Amino acid sequence: TYFAGIDIGSTAIKTVLINAGGEIVGIHVTDSGSLFHKNAKEALRVLLEKSGVDRAQLKYLIATGYGRKLFKEADDSISEITANAIGAHETGKAYGGVRTIINIGGQDSKAIQIDDSGNVSNFVMNDKCAAGTGRFLDVAARNLDLDLEDLGDIHFTGSGAPLSINSTCTVFAESEIIGLLANGHGKAEIVAGIHYSIAKRTVRLAKRVGIEDRVYFDGGPALNKGLVAAIQDELQRELVVPQYPQTTTAYGAAVLARSEFLAEQQEGH
Amino acid sequence: TYFAGIDIGSTAIKTVLINAGGEIVGIHVTDSGSLFHKNAKEALRVLLEKSGVDRAQLKYLIATGYGRKLFKEADDSISEITANAIGAHETGKAYGGVRTIINIGGQDSKAIQIDDSGNVSNFVMNDKCAAGTGRFLDVAARNLDLDLEDLGDIHFTGSGAPLSINSTCTVFAESEIIGLLANGHGKAEIVAGIHYSIAKRTVRLAKRVGIEDRVYFDGGPALNKGLVAAIQDELQRELVVPQYPQTTTAYGAAVLARSEFLAEQQEGH
Numbered sequence: 001t002y003f004a005g006i007d008i009g010s011t012a013i014k015t016v017l018i019n020a021g022g023e024i025v026g027i028h029v030t031d032s033g034s035l036f037h038k039n040a041k042e043a044l045r046v047l048l049e050k051s052g053v054d055r056a057q058l059k060y061l062i063a064t065g066y067g068r069k070l071f072k073e074a075d076d077s078i079s080e081i082t083a084n085a086i087g088a089h090e091t092g093k094a095y096g097g098v099r100t101i102i103n104i105g106g107q108d109s110k111a112i113q114i115d116d117s118g119n120v121s122n123f124v125m126n127d128k129c130a131a132g133t134g135r136f137l138d139v140a141a142r143n144l145d146l147d148l149e150d151l152g153d154i155h156f157t158g159s160g161a162p163l164s165i166n167s168t169c170t171v172f173a174e175s176e177i178i179g180l181l182a183n184g185h186g187k188a189e190i191v192a193g194i195h196y197s198i199a200k201r202t203v204r205l206a207k208r209v210g211i212e213d214r215v216y217f218d219g220g221p222a223l224n225k226g227l228v229a230a231i232q233d234e235l236q237r238e239l240v241v242p243q244y245p246q247t248t249t250a251y252g253a254a255v256l257a258r259s260e261f262l263a264e265q266q267e268g269h
Numbered sequence: 270t271y272f273a274g275i276d277i278g279s280t281a282i283k284t285v286l287i288n289a290g291g292e293i294v295g296i297h298v299t300d301s302g303s304l305f306h307k308n309a310k311e312a313l314r315v316l317l318e319k320s321g322v323d324r325a326q327l328k329y330l331i332a333t334g335y336g337r338k339l340f341k342e343a344d345d346s347i348s349e350i351t352a353n354a355i356g357a358h359e360t361g362k363a364y365g366g367v368r369t370i371i372n373i374g375g376q377d378s379k380a381i382q383i384d385d386s387g388n389v390s391n392f393v394m395n396d397k398c399a400a401g402t403g404r405f406l407d408v409a410a411r412n413l414d415l416d417l418e419d420l421g422d423i424h425f426t427g428s429g430a431p432l433s434i435n436s437t438c439t440v441f442a443e444s445e446i447i448g449l450l451a452n453g454h455g456k457a458e459i460v461a462g463i464h465y466s467i468a469k470r471t472v473r474l475a476k477r478v479g480i481e482d483r484v485y486f487d488g489g490p491a492l493n494k495g496l497v498a499a500i501q502d503e504l505q506r507e508l509v510v511p512q513y514p515q516t517t518t519a520y521g522a523a524v525l526a527r528s529e530f531l532a533e534q535q536e537g538h
């Protein structure tokens with residue numbers, strides 16, 4: 001008996017498979033591409049294949065994320081705020097419990113406050129402005145002619161202090177980055193400046209829900225160790241960064257799939 | 270005896286020369302480039318040369334705009350809000366007087382309310398977000414592989430209704446434009462959609478200062494007839510668009526240069 005969560009985001013599709021005991025037995029992440037629905041079905045197929053599980057053994061599937069409404073194969077769907085809260089609450093138990101979640105996605109950023117039971121008590125979301133989202137990192141990497149995955153390491157290689165990026169707007173920051181390069185500044189110091197710029201914005205967002213320990217940081221950009229360091233510095237506290245930060249929300253959907261299935265079974269008897 | 274105003278903006282340097290009677294005798298507009306100060310000096314030199322006026326005949330020069338502080342050659346400097354108000358008030362007389370100014374610059378947008386004497390009674394400015402500024406037009410033209418100057422004409426060539434651009438963020442709108450193109454939508458309908466998107470934002474900005482007749486529209490993007498039509502449609506009233514919308518602010522600085530010079534002369538006697 002298996003359960004799955006699928007998080008169909010604007011940038012990536014994340015899938016998590018758990019077993020009857022609630023343990024993670026498979027993870028698969030792929031690009032969303034332009035054919036959300038087709039790619040989501042394919043992602044699920046690959047997840048099951050990689051995990052050696054038949055479709056028939058998958059008892060309950062919950063979809064979440066931006067593209068969840070178009071994905072009719074799921075037994076149920078849930079908002080990404082709730083799924084993220086459930087996933088972070090479960091994952092956070094191993095770290096002594098978490099109360100604040102910072103999530104940076106490909107095209108949005110959120111701060112969620114949860115209570116001791118993992119229920120959402122407050123949240124704020126930005127999906128209107130590219131600044132402070134993963135998109136800013138994409139744009140900056142392109143301007144700097146660097147790979148997105150390398151930004152985290154490059155952050156720590158500078159000999160000088162992080163440069164300040166004065167524009168909060170991604171579009172204006174692009175010109176600023178190009179200007180800094182033209183003036184002979186090092187890429188490492190620029191990259192660190194970009195991370196601090198996102199970190200400042202993220203901390204402002206998190207302050208709007210109220211920051212309580214421990215603070216959990218997830219979403220693809222949480223893989224970026226330079227960004228993690230910058231946020232920790234701005235926040236003046238440690239972050240809990242899970243092993244697979246991209247899949248917390250999909251994991252939350254899988255956890256809920258399992259409990260909904262168990263609840264339905266109990267009702268059935 | 271001549272007077273000049275120089276408006277050193279982030280995108281273009283605008284200069285206007287007026288004579289003792291206050292009539293415009295020369296206009297010169299050039300790119301700001303990266304060497305503001307050098308280019309501003311050169312722009313002034315070209316203005317005088319084109320107008321057949323010697324430097325010694327230029328009695329008073331006022332600088333305005335973003336780069337005014339770095340330009341020490343000027344006799345005085347003035348904020349672009351005040352200069353814009355003076356220029357629009359003077360120019361607007363021929364149209365029966367104006368009370369609201371909408372200015373869209375290369376990297377900012379403003380709405381200014383003036384009283385019957387041309388004094389600023391209220392203003393709002395956006396220089397933090399590229400949406401609603403000329404920068405959005407630059408980015409969109411690039412995405413559409415069109416020349417910026419052609420957007421205004423292309424606006425009117427579509428056979429279908431303007432497409433709606435849902436993202437207010439320039440960065441997210443870029444992806445939307447690319448998606449619309451990929452789905453086979455016509456460039457004209459996309460261009461019109463972009464103009465309406467900027468128009469909606471501009472009208473929201475103008476409403477914050479209060480809209481009173483007549484409404485004057487200036488700044489480089491006021492040369493774009495499609496954008497003018499979209500703003501008029503959203504505003505549900507006619508706009509006063511001057512013949513040289515780019516130089517209203519520089520003209521305001523020149524008008525003030527003339528009156529400051531005349532005032533100083535009177536004091537001197």
Ligand code: SF4
Pocket residue numbers: 128129130131168169170171172397398399400437438439440441
């Ligand atoms: S500030 Fe820049 S990044 Fe943010 S919404 Fe405006 S254009 Fe987009």
